[in-house]
Amino acid sequence: MTVPASHILLLAALLFAIGVAGFFLRRNVIVVLMCIELMLNAANLTFLAASRMHTLANGGRPDLQGPIFAIFVIVVAAVEAAVGLALVIALYRNKQTVSLDDVADLKN
Amino acid sequence: MANLIFYVMAALTVAAALGVVVARNPMMSILALLGSFFALATIYLLAGFQTLAALQILVYAGAILVLFLFVIMLLNLADVGPLERIDLALFHERKTVWTLAVAGALLGLGAFVALGAPPAAAASEAALPKGGIDGLQGLADEMFSRYLLPFELISVLLLATAVAVVVLAKRQRGGAR
Numbered sequence: 580m581t582v583p584a585s586h587i588l589l590l591a592a593l594l595f596a597i598g599v600a601g602f603f604l605r606r607n608v609i610v611v612l613m614c615i616e617l618m619l620n621a622a623n624l625t626f627l628a629a630s631r632m633h634t635l636a637n638g639g640r641p642d643l644q645g646p647i648f649a650i651f652v653i654v655v656a657a658v659e660a661a662v663g664l665a666l667v668i669a670l671y672r673n674k675q676t677v678s679l680d681d682v683a684d685l686k687n
Numbered sequence: 688m689a690n691l692i693f694y695v696m697a698a699l700t701v702a703a704a705l706g707v708v709v710a711r712n713p714m715m716s717i718l719a720l721l722g723s724f725f726a727l728a729t730i731y732l733l734a735g736f737q738t739l740a741a742l743q744i745l746v747y748a749g750a751i752l753v754l755f756l757f758v759i760m761l762l763n764l765a766d767v768g769p770l771e772r773i774d775l776a777l778f779h780e781r782k783t784v785w786t787l788a789v790a791g792a793l794l795g796l797g798a799f800v801a802l803g804a805p806p807a808a809a810a811s812e813a814a815l816p817k818g819g820i821d822g823l824q825g826l827a828d829e830m831f832s833r834y835l836l837p838f839e840l841i842s843v844l845l846l847a848t849a850v851a852v853v854v855l856a857k858r859q860r861g862g863a864r
Contacts, residue, residue, distance in 0.1 A: 599790045616747075
């Protein structure tokens, strides 16, 4: 593949922007969590694009910082999903809703 | 050929991500997210990251998405009906306009940075190492020497999360809730 790094980075920026838009527009907690996953994926793609760029610039010597940080991001995403979904279950048990509009106790 | 596959998969990823945001039914959002993850895994593979592509499918599609699926099934959300209205009337709200403005600004910033990236990366396939950039051996060497401390820290984080999730999701004993 001879795609320039800027196109991969552009794809990551697009994914991140879509995730941000969904995060603020949607009311359903579960969909909001999914949008966070989208943003984390965009971050991963950025790490890997940078790693590829540096590997090519170094004449083929693998740059492993990108993949290792991507692995850490994947672990953090799993942790975030687990805690977030446990919170959703606790919320549903107490309030019988998953809509963020119904959970405004801390507002004002 | 590989370039063509990259652009097709990139378009697929973006379309699926948009599907996550606009789908009314959370189940449809999950399916769209699944498609987006698989397209991204293909892109990782094309870019020379075999291990990360496998991890993307195993951990993201195999574990995290199934967790989402479990919760939707458990709470019986799939047949609640659309929780919110998603149509053009949304654009009359001030919040929507602001959100899209902020997202567009972020996209512009990202594009500005991306297009400033050095064009040297358009080198040929032959410049990449044979077994992909993230060969398992090189990855493990680096992970267990230079990045040993973060590795241990993230294991502690996982343990703490397991305990926290059990505590959060446990039904309160004796409580009428």
